[in-house]
Amino acid sequence: MNRKLKLIWDFKGPVSQKTAEHHCIHLKEFATIEKLHFYEINFTVLSEMHTIAFIIVDEIDMKTYRDALKPHRGQLA
Template sequence: MTKKIKLLWDFRGPDAKETAKHHTIHLKEFATLENLVFYKIDIQEKNEMLFSAFITVDERDMKTYRDALKPHRGEIA
């Protein structure tokens, strides 16, 4: 069984939620254009001024996503 990796992009400020939501559109577009597998794309709230957009991918695809999209951080899902 392969590990799942969650790649995250953090957005801060009063528009953080909307910016994170918009970023998920680009994550979906990239995955579709590159024919890459992903498990989940969504946002998560840390507080009202900090939201993260994320994509969960297989460990084998992580480098492709990482190198092209430059996430702020990653974690094992």
């Protein structure tokens, strides 16, 4: 079984939530255009000044997403 990875983008400041929500739209568009599989695209509000956008993908697809979209960090999902 292939491991799932969570690729994460951090957004900070008073409009971090709106920015993260908008970033999720672009993540979905990229996956659709490139016909790439993903498990989930979403955002999480960590505080009123810090929100993350993320995509959960199979480890085998990670390099494609990473090289094209430059996530800030990643972790096992």
